[in-house]
Amino acid sequence: MADAERAAPDAVAAYGRDVRKRFVALSVLALLAAAALILDVVTGPSTISPLVVLKGVFDPAALSTAQQAIVWQVRLPYALMATLVGAALALAGAEMQTVLNNPLASPFTLGVSSAASFGASLAIVLGVGASFIGSDWLVPLNAFVFAFGSVLALQALARMKGSGVENIVLFGIALVFAFNALTALVQFLSSAEALQQLVFWTMGSLSRATWGNVGALALVVAVVTPFSLLSSRGLTALRLGEDRAMSFGVDVKRLRFLSLLRVSLLSATAVAFVGAIGFIGLVGPHIARLLVGEDHRFFLPASILSGAIIMSLASAASKAIVPGVLMPVGIVTAVIGVPVFLLLIFRNGGRA
């Protein structure tokens, strides 16, 4: 068996090489994410030069008062929000695709964004919601409550007896239509002024970013991500099928419950602050899968970084497409996302 003897070190060595390659891929993605973030910070309608902006980030005193306001109240919170939203939605999408065993699952396609839009529209148009909080937080809070509720509803269905994972996906699609119809109803009934505000909200925009909500989302991402990474062995085993994973000792029901709980927190918080942003949660994981495969130790971080990169680039593009106009970033992600998504499907020969 000379062949087998030679194959032994080869295959084991190849595995080691793959692992090292993936660490390199993750490092490159991290650098790209940082570069995209910087690009996003230095892009904008005002005429401050990129160097001055960068200097101002580290030394605010070097800027004029107007420049300080632009860099510290607009550019930085917007850009950090973009990175965080991309990371949160892509991680949520990656976990959803694995635990629902469906490559089309994402917070957007399964109704989380639609639910958030409905919650926000209720708050904007009717002022319905918890009234003890300030109006700045009323809309995001209402959006969060509805988005979180929609994933909990998915959860409840997942735990019902006799419901397969396929049914959860169908239920999610039903949620999309239901919430879209309800949002349309609220739009139909609303005043012209409220309608304008509402339509803008549903487009998804970073212009609502403040240091307060950037901090809130950063906290959620920082708390949730370690738990996601700790579940990566179980999630990888789940890729081999539910029965097989259970037979390997993975408590799949518990894994799915906790995973969808993380998904609800991540996606509800993200869409509550920026509105409906499509495709990041879908495309981020797909890019990650192409780059590092589905060993979740690498797949989850790669999804986070891919999502952050796309979102930062989309944010920079939203400022550059029409000079002087800040396009809602949700439009840009969809315009970039659709071709990328189609490309992925065709490249995979329909296997996606």
Place this chain on the structure above:
Amino acid sequence: MTGLSVQDLSAGYGGRPIVEGLSLPSLDAGEVVSVVGPNGAGKSTFLRALAGLIPAKGSIRLDEVELTGLSLADRAKLVTYMPQTLPQGVALTVLETVVAAIRATPLGGAAFTDAQAVERAFEVLQRIGAEALAGQRLDRLSGGQKQLAGLAQALAREPRLLLLDEPTSALDLYYQLRVLDLAREAAAERGMTVMIVLHDLQAAARVSDRIAVMAKGKLVAFGTPDEAITPKILAQVYRVSARVQRCDHGALQVMIDDVLTP
């Protein structure tokens, strides 16, 4: 005493019992037992209940350990269940899937390090002659190769009880024989008790020490191939008139003459 004994096992889905009060004479370690019977007889349910994938009432003792009280993770150290197929579109190499199987939950006392798991995974692939598949993506394999990968995942956990659910249904003749021979080898060399759900009675007779015939959630016959595969039992269970003979090499042959109308 080592081996498996099943007493008065009942299991089903959503409160609907499919397997009812099933008891098996005790099986020895290293023994290969096929489970045959018509569609809907409860063969898969029986295996899934043994693996703890669905709740079950009754007693399942393996090497004197009562399995029904164990947690999923503890049970998985002793029992591995292999479903008929692997999912589509999995972006993992064969070696990665075997490593994932080993590392899914701790196997023995200490958890495997990545390097130890890789070594063990490769050693298993080598043992079943599938080392050439190690670096290939799971979704690029043929049905037969995929089944070898699935078998390697199960064998790598070195269970005391290995449950194979229709492992040969979608395979060509070569892979059917190869998978079954590997299951036999695992039983003989590693002392695993192996239970295999099969539809092909000749294959069952070829691979098994004993055969369990099931119908309507109950055990109809149990014994050596000669005892379990008889014209009378085939008529009763499958509603066919058949002859059972031995060919020149001694292998059991089932010839179906007619389907019996009720």
